[in-house]
Amino acid sequence: MLPFFKELGDTVLARWKRENFSLAKFPEIARSALDKNPPASRVDLSALMRDFLLEEDQPFQTDSDFGEPEIVAYSHPRFYIQLLFWMDGTTAIHQHEFSGAFHVMHGASIHAHYGFEKAQSITPYLRVGDVRLKEIKLLESGSTVPITSGQDDIHSLFHLDSPSVTVVVRTQHDPGTGPQFNYLPPHIAIDPHFSDKLTMRRKQLLEVLEQAEDTGYAELVTEMIADLDFERGFSVLHHSMAYLQQIEQWKPVLHVFEKKHGAIAAGVASTLKEEVRRSIIKSWRSTIIEPEHRFFLALLMNAPTRADLLSLVKQRFPRKEPIAIVLRWLEELTEISDEGVTILDSTFPEALEVESEAQRDLFLAACRYFMKPGKTLPAALRNLAATDIKQLRNAFAESSLSLLTV
Numbered sequence: 429m430l431p432f433f434k435e436l437g438d439t440v441l442a443r444w445k446r447e448n449f450s451l452a453k454f455p456e457i458a459r460s461a462l463d464k465n466p467p468a469s470r471v472d473l474s475a476l477m478r479d480f481l482l483e484e485d486q487p488f489q490t491d492s493d494f495g496e497p498e499i500v501a502y503s504h505p506r507f508y509i510q511l512l513f514w515m516d517g518t519t520a521i522h523q524h525e526f527s528g529a530f531h532v533m534h535g536a537s538i539h540a541h542y543g544f545e546k547a548q549s550i551t552p553y554l555r556v557g558d559v560r561l562k563e564i565k566l567l568e569s570g571s572t573v574p575i576t577s578g579q580d581d582i583h584s585l586f587h588l589d590s591p592s593v594t595v596v597v598r599t600q601h602d603p604g605t606g607p608q609f610n611y612l613p614p615h616i617a618i619d620p621h622f623s624d625k626l627t628m629r630r631k632q633l634l635e636v637l638e639q640a641e642d643t644g645y646a647e648l649v650t651e652m653i654a655d656l657d658f659e660r661g662f663s664v665l666h667h668s669m670a671y672l673q674q675i676e677q678w679k680p681v682l683h684v685f686e687k688k689h690g691a692i693a694a695g696v697a698s699t700l701k702e703e704v705r706r707s708i709i710k711s712w713r714s715t716i717i718e719p720e721h722r723f724f725l726a727l728l729m730n731a732p733t734r735a736d737l738l739s740l741v742k743q744r745f746p747r748k749e750p751i752a753i754v755l756r757w758l759e760e761l762t763e764i765s766d767e768g769v770t771i772l773d774s775t776f777p778e779a780l781e782v783e784s785e786a787q788r789d790l791f792l793a794a795c796r797y798f799m800k801p802g803k804t805l806p807a808a809l810r811n812l813a814a815t816d817i818k819q820l821r822n823a824f825a826e827s828s829l830s831l832l833t834v
Contacts, residue, residue: 430479430501432531436461437502437509440597443704449506451527451602455574458529458597467533467595470569476511479508484738496591505600512594514587518726520620521559521584521611527577528538528598535592538726538740539573540564542582544617552607553622554659559613561732566743577605586726589719613702615695616662617625627660631667638671646677647830653685656737661685662696669700708773709828717759724757728828734799737831755796764788774827780812794820798833 440461447453480486480499480802487503495512507528514535521542540561547557548689559582565584568572575598585594587703607619630652632677636646649668653661665685672678686693709729716722723744736829741750762771769787776787793808798821824833 430471430476432465432467433501433509434467435523436467436559436597437504439465440507440509441504444507451599452579454507454575454599455529458527458643459513459574461660462529462531462572462810466570466572467531467713471533473593488742491521501595507599508595510598512592512596514592515590518710518729519585519712521580521613522610523582523599523609523726524575524597525601525606525608527575527602528596529572529574530597531572531595531597532569534592535587535589536569536589536723537544537567537592537594538564538586538723538730539567539585540584540730542584542611543611544579544582547579547617550658550692551659552755553619554662554696555609555617555627557617558615558695559611559617560703561613561683561730564730564736564740566740577602579609582611584730588722588726590717590722591829598716610701614698616699624660624663627663631664633669646672648682649677650681651682653681656690658689658692662688665696666700666703670705686795705828711774718760721757721761722808723760724754727830731831734831752801754799757793758795760827763789764793772828774824774829777823780819791820791823795829795833798824 440457443457443461444450444454445456454489460792465617487500487508490498490501495510497513497516499511499513501511504614511533521540541558541563543562545558545560546553547555549555569732578598608618610619610620617831632647634645637648649664649672652664656664662685665682669678669679672681674700682697685696689825706729709725712725713722718724727740731740738754739751741753745753758771762769767775768778768784769791771791776791780787790808794817797806797809805817812820821833824830
């Protein structure tokens with residue numbers, strides 16, 4: 429591995445040793461070392477990859493599947509330095525069982541920091557509460573952020589460039605800070621490493637019934653939900669939601685779950701709806717590669733309000749009008765096919781009797797108006813009935829663009 433990381437690791441080790449390996453002081457030691465000797469300006473990415481591919485003398489590598497891939501650049505019994513490459517991936521909202529600091533070496537990311545309020549443990553592996561966004565900011569190349577283990581540091585990263593590379597200086601493990609929960613906003617926390625093999629096999633068997641289009645699928649899931657505890661019932665609901673919606677049986681099954689579990693189930697419907705929305709946005713990363721468009725996806729996923737989204741656009745493009753930039757992105761992301769006109773997952777309403785050649789411009793005009801409504805309708809919308817405008821508004825409100833238009 430490059431001598432740079434040996435130097436960086438030895439510096440961290442010497443400073444931490446002077447502090448008697450205090451876990452509380454390690455995040456600041458790691459952050460300070462990364463800021464004083466930043467990989468973003470000191471490490472050539474091509475040289476690093478060449479070294480790792482051709483040189484045999486490398487630190488011990490883990491079997492971790494976190495990162496695309498993860499490379500260990502320095503290893504010590506108490507801590508190590510990892511490089512995380514990201515192509516299409518984005519992290520879940522999560523906490524850590526380790527501490528340290530991370531540094532954006534290549535690319536840029538949207539970093540969102542959360543709190544988990546009114547937490548209630550249902551089992552050791554599942555909690556309910558309120559996932560609240562505390563801060564969202566753009567991390568440019570060269571940015572360094574400390575990591576504190578446990579529930580006080582819940583965050584997510586949406587990587588904007590492909591590849592993005594993050595350098596993490598981290599402890600091996602901080603005792604007593606687990607489980608390393610993932611958070612599903614707005615109300616659920618789960619331990620992603622907990623393995624319930626019976627439930628796993630049951631979900632696999634449900635997939636068999638789904639693919640066979642078994643007419644008894646909804647009835648079987650309903651019976652399961654009526655009998656299962658909250659944790660297993662939630663897992664089955666999460667797994668079955670898409671197909672139950674497809675066969676128009678979602679609401680009855682959800683009602684059975686909510687009736688069985690009462691108040692603690694109140695946030696499940698909104699949590700699963702948000703999971704679908706976030707999954708749709710994540711799926712676009714494999715096909716949308718233009719950096720500005722990936723930035724837009726990150727904002728749609730993480731910004732809590734339209735004002736926050738536009739503020740982040742202004743931060744990255746300070747000399748341009750944020751709404752004009754967003755409208756340009758929407759125009760660039762508009763697609764026309766035999767099925768109609770779409771902007772990401774927002775589709776021009778089929779019920780509107782508008783010539784196909786005019787649908788694109790009308791859809792964009794409607795989006796522009798809903799984003800920045802005036803006292804009078806723009807010319808493109810004046811010939812539409814109020815019900816037509818409502819249908820256009822609903823097309824955006826029921827999509828991932830709802831943040832912009834409601």
